Amino acid sequence: xxxxxxxEGLVKTFGDVRALDGVDLDVPEGTVLGLLGPxxxxxTTAVRCLTTLLTPDSGRAVVxxxxxxxxPNEVRRSIGLSGQFAAVDEYxxxxxxxxxxxxxxxxxxxxxxxxxxELLDRFSLSDAADRPSKTYSGGxxxxxxLAAALVVSPPxxxxxxxxxxxxxxxxxxxxxxxxxxxxxxxxxLLTTQYLEExxxxxHDICVIDHGRVIAxxxxxxxxxxxxxxxxxxxxxxxxxIAAATRILAGFGKGETTVDQHTRKLTxxxxxxxxxxxxxxxxxxxxxxEIDDIGLRRPTLDDVFISLTGxxxxxEGTNGANGTGADPAAAPAAGGRPAADPAPxxxxxxxxxxxxxxxxxxx
Amino acid sequence: MSAVSDTARAVRPAGGxxxxxxxxxxxxxxxxxxxxxxxxxxLFGLIQPVMFVVLFTYxxxxxxxxxxSLSTQDYREFLxxxxxxxxxxxxxxxxxxxxxxxxxxxxxDRFRSLPMARGAVLTGRTLADLVQTALTLLVLALxxxxxxxxxDENFAKILAGFGLLLLLGYAFSWIGALIGLSVRTPEAATxxxxxxLFPLTFISNAFVDSNNLPTFFRHxxxxxxxxxxxQACRELFGNLPPGFQTPDAWPxxxxxxxxxxxxxLILLVFRTLAVRxxxxxxx
Numbered sequence: 001x002x003x004x005x006x007x008e009g010l011v012k013t014f015g016d017v018r019a020l021d022g023v024d025l026d027v028p029e030g031t032v033l034g035l036l037g038p039x040x041x042x043x044t045t046a047v048r049c050l051t052t053l054l055t056p057d058s059g060r061a062v063v064x065x066x067x068x069x070x071x072p073n074e075v076r077r078s079i080g081l082s083g084q085f086a087a088v089d090e091y092x093x094x095x096x097x098x099x100x101x102x103x104x105x106x107x108x109x110x111x112x113x114x115x116x117x118e119l120l121d122r123f124s125l126s127d128a129a130d131r132p133s134k135t136y137s138g139g140x141x142x143x144x145x146l147a148a149a150l151v152v153s154p155p156x157x158x159x160x161x162x163x164x165x166x167x168x169x170x171x172x173x174x175x176x177x178x179x180x181x182x183x184x185x186x187x188x189l190l191t192t193q194y195l196e197e198x199x200x201x202x203h204d205i206c207v208i209d210h211g212r213v214i215a216x217x218x219x220x221x222x223x224x225x226x227x228x229x230x231x232x233x234x235x236x237x238x239x240x241i242a243a244a245t246r247i248l249a250g251f252g253k254g255e256t257t258v259d260q261h262t263r264k265l266t267x268x269x270x271x272x273x274x275x276x277x278x279x280x281x282x283x284x285x286x287x288x289e290i291d292d293i294g295l296r297r298p299t300l301d302d303v304f305i306s307l308t309g310x311x312x313x314x315e316g317t318n319g320a321n322g323t324g325a326d327p328a329a330a331p332a333a334g335g336r337p338a339a340d341p342a343p344x345x346x347x348x349x350x351x352x353x354x355x356x357x358x359x360x361x362x
Numbered sequence: 363m364s365a366v367s368d369t370a371r372a373v374r375p376a377g378g379x380x381x382x383x384x385x386x387x388x389x390x391x392x393x394x395x396x397x398x399x400x401x402x403x404x405l406f407g408l409i410q411p412v413m414f415v416v417l418f419t420y421x422x423x424x425x426x427x428x429x430x431s432l433s434t435q436d437y438r439e440f441l442x443x444x445x446x447x448x449x450x451x452x453x454x455x456x457x458x459x460x461x462x463x464x465x466x467x468x469x470x471d472r473f474r475s476l477p478m479a480r481g482a483v484l485t486g487r488t489l490a491d492l493v494q495t496a497l498t499l500l501v502l503a504l505x506x507x508x509x510x511x512x513x514d515e516n517f518a519k520i521l522a523g524f525g526l527l528l529l530l531g532y533a534f535s536w537i538g539a540l541i542g543l544s545v546r547t548p549e550a551a552t553x554x555x556x557x558x559l560f561p562l563t564f565i566s567n568a569f570v571d572s573n574n575l576p577t578f579f580r581h582x583x584x585x586x587x588x589x590x591x592x593q594a595c596r597e598l599f600g601n602l603p604p605g606f607q608t609p610d611a612w613p614x615x616x617x618x619x620x621x622x623x624x625x626x627l628i629l630l631v632f633r634t635l636a637v638r639x640x641x642x643x644x645x
Contacts, residue, residue, distance in 0.1 A: 051475050076477040087468035089392060091399040096392075103388045104478040106381060132399060148472065 003028040004156050004187035005050060010059035012045050012211075019045040020056065021211035027189055027204075029155075032182050034202030034219075035191040036303070042211040043191035047160045050189065051081050064156045064187075077105070080149035084161035086141040087148070090134040094125050094144050097133060101148045112151075119147040123177070139170035146177065157181065157188045163197060175200060195219075195303060207303060215307050223298050225306060228253075230268045231279055232296050236289035238263055244288050251279055263291070382479035389473075389486020393460070394493060404494060407456065411449040411502050418445065418569060419509050428571045430605025435510060440603050442511045443523075443595035444568030447588060449502055450531030451563060453495045454538035455555030460487055461542030462551035465643060481637045488535040495531045499524060515600040523598035526621050530591045533625040536632035543639045568592050572614075573607055584611035587624035593617035 005027040012020040019042050027033040035043050048054040050061055052072040061068040064078035081087075088097045095116050102112025120129045123143040128136060133144055142162070149157065162178070163171040178201055182188055192198050198205045199219040207215040207222070215222060231251070235244045241258060244265055248256050252267035259265075269275055276295045283290060298306075397404055418441050423434040431437075461484065464470050473483050503511075503524075513520055542551045565582050566572070572583040583589050594617035596602050613620035 048471075053471055053474050073477050076475055079475065081471065081475040083468055083471060085468040087470075087472035089396070089469055091396045092392060096395060100388055100392050101472065101476065104385060104473070104476045104482075106477060 004030075004064055005033070005189050006062040007046070007050065008060045010046065010049055010061060011057045012042075012049060012054060013057055018211050020049065020059075022059070023208065023211065023213055025189075025206065025213075027187055029187050030182075030185050031203040032188040032190060032201055034198030034205040035189060035208060036193070036195065036198050036205055037191075037208040038193060041208045043208060044160055045211075046208070047081075047158050047189065047191060051079055051158050052076055077152075078154055078156055080152070080154040080157045082146045082149040082157070082159045082162055084164045086133075086145035088133050088141060088144050091132055093130050094120055094133055094136070094147075095129045097144060098147060098151060102151045105152045107152070115151055119150065123147045139166055139173070142166060142170070142174065143177075146174070150181070153186075155186060157186050159188065159190045161191050161193065164193065171197075195222075195298060207307060209307075215303075222303060225303075228268060228270060228298065229272065230266050230296050231276060232292075232294050233265045233279070233283070233290055234292040235263045235265065236291050240288050241265070243286065244283065244290075247282050247286060247288070248279070250282075251275060266296075269295075382482065382485075385479040385482035386485035386489060389482050390489040390493075391486075393487050393490030397490065397494060403456075404497070407453075407494060408498055408501055410452065411445060411498060412505050414445050414448065415442075415502065415505055415509060422569070426570055427574065428606065429603035431603045433603075436603040438510050439512060439599075439601040440571075440596065441569065442506045443592045443599060443601055444563075444566075445506070446499060446502065446524075446527050446595060447530065447592045448559075448563045448568055449498055450495050450527050451534045451559055451588065452556070453491050453498075453531050454534045454541075454559065455552050456494070457488055457491045457535040457538035458542035458545075458551035458555035459548040460491075461539050462545055463548040465543060466547070480641055481633075484536075484539050484633075484636055484640055488532060488539060491535045491538075492528060492532050495535075496528060499527060511601075513599040513601065515598060519598045519600075522618075523595045526591050526594050526598075526618065526625070529625045529629075530588075530621065533629040533632070536629055536636055539636040540632055540639060543636060543643060562586065562588055566592065571603075571606070572609060580609075581611070584609050584614050587621075587628065589613070590617050590624055591621040594621040 003026045005025060007023060007025040010020045010023040010025075011018070021042075023042070023046055025033065025035075025046070035046060037043050045054065049056045049059075050063055050068060052068060052075055055069065063075050066074045066078065068075050088094075089100070092100065098116035098119055099109075099112045102115050103109060105112075107115065117126075117129075120126045123146070125140060125144060125147070128140060133141060136144065146159075146162070149159075159178070163174050166174065175197070178188070178190070182201075188201075190198070190201060202219065205215075205217065205219055205222055206213050215225065217225075231248065233244060233248065235241050238260070241260065241263060245256050245258055248265055248267045251269055251271075253270055254268040256265055256267040271278075273295060276293070280290075280293060283293075419434075419438050423437045423441070424432065426432075426437055428437055428440045464483070464487070470483070479485075538551075538555050541554045542548075545551045545554055565575075565579055566586045566589040567583055568588070572580055572589065575583055590613045593614055597617055602608075608614055613624075
């Protein structure tokens with residue numbers, strides 16, 4: 001039996017660009033699928049096809065048991081959509097926005113009003129409820145957008161990069177909301193650029209690139225494929241690199257890579273934080289001074305290198321070697337992780353158009 | 363913490379004329395709220411026609427011969443039908459810019475993913491513009507009275523005249539909607555919504571007696587849908603100048619009927635085109 005979200009051979013082209021090139025998806029009811037991929041991979045296009053915003057060139061999609069192409073309006077009654085660009089009217093207050101959405105879901109005015117109040121309270125927006133949403137912070141606007149998607153408690157939810165551009169605190173808060181939603185039985189398809197996010201929220205992960213699914217499985221399966229954790233050490237003195245390399249080799253489960261220029265050594269390991277502590281003790285015992293050390297988990301880039309042999313393309317601001325910019329990297333010892341990544345919008349999806357560029361500019 | 367998993371559900375099935383009207387009113391309310399939050403937009407919409415009244419009355423009044431008269435008072439009365447009609451058609455640009463703006467914001471995705479009537483986003487916008495147009499007309503009529511516009515007809519006829527003006531304005535706002543859906547930016551919609559209005563409103567009987575135009579332009583003016591409404595208003599308001607020769611063209615002989623026919627035709631054609639364009643806009 002097909003799941004709550006099911007797609008078979010979805011193809012969508014924009015001119016010469018095959019944004020979706022035969023995508024199959026199957027999300028069992030009550031589970032979360034993380035759709036992982038870089039900008040321009042086709043994530044947004046897939047969501048737009050499944051939420052009736054785009055008509056695929058070919059293929060079949062069934063959402064909440066309803067054929068998306070044959071009965072789009074029926075599908076719309078069973079889904080909620082929350083995007084990376086808060087889809088709210090900036091001149092309307094939070095309350096007015098939610099009431100409007102409720103009424104457009106065909107709720108009677110009185111019910112829409114009560115539901116709006118409930119959601120504003122739930123998303124800690126009551127204090128700002130009667131201010132135009134223009135005056136909201138990015139995090140508040142995103143919460144309002146999510147609230148709008150939840151007005152009818154739809155059984156199937158789609159979230160397109162819900163945390164892109166949010167600071168860590170707001171990201172954490174949004175994750176909690178999403179987890180609660182899922183524990184209530186909602187089926188969720190979530191797109192993200194962050195492996196950690198998919199790891200945290202999704203039961204299953206699909207990695208897509210150039211409009212194709214290039215890997216699928218649980219987060220553990222993908223990580224195993226990608227090579228698991230590694231320890232990264234930045235040695236203070238260039239002439240101690242050789243000594244440090246020998247020590248790391250003793251802990252490593254594979255070859256140690258050495259970057260002479262940055263004095264950075266990387267070695268695949270198993271054993272997590274406990275092993276990291278041992279490495280630090282050993283380096284200390286040998287008197288090797290270090291500038292930085294950290295346990296690094298596979299990032300989206302690692303997954304991509306491992307799966308496709310190339311660095312995720314179109315990743316402008318999210319540097320390819322970005323231990324700092326990537327939230328998936330464990331905090332390095334002695335320093336908080338680098339600032340939250342800027343919205344990585346170097347190259348919007350082909351269907352994104354002006355809207356995306358414009359909106360991320362703020 | 364139960365709000366997320368409670369049983370709030372869409373209760374009414376979508377579809378049907380009732381939900382279509384209801385959705386349009388919900389969207390219209392949204393647009394009207396927006397207008398109150400951006401009052402300068404409404405204000406600029408008011409200043410322009412008022413400026414036209416003052417300029418035409420005092421600059422051209424006395425120099426333009428209408429019917430057999432060069433009297434300033436006759437021109438003022440003659441002029442108002444034209445200014446009223448021009449004002450309602452200029453609302454086209456507002457509708458176009460508003461819709462172009464909406465189409466390039468995330469909110470349109472929200473609307474498109476909701477189980478609402480497909481034309482409601484556009485109908486709601488055009489209805490809100492109609493409210494604004496009515497407000498503008500009211501202010502304009504007061505200004506016109508101040509500068510000496512008079513009407514000696516009964517109240518029902520005057521209301522009928524304003525009814526025709528609103529119908530024309532509503533029909534034209536659908537042209538604006540189509541333009542708004544066809545361009546990439548609100549700025550383009552504003553200029554695209556205005557440029558064609560200049561020849562349309564000037565090659566007409568709005569500011570001059572069409573009998574004085576060169577033959578070629580006179581024919582265009584007499585069949586111009588815009589002229590029809592202007593002529594109908596002058597008839598209904600009793601503002602035709604003494605010695606005015608009603609042209610032989612059919613719409614000029616039956617301006618009220620012709621005005622209704624033109625407006626309904628424009629409304630049907632452009633509403634159909636706009637709704638179709640909206641549906642396929644991002645597919």
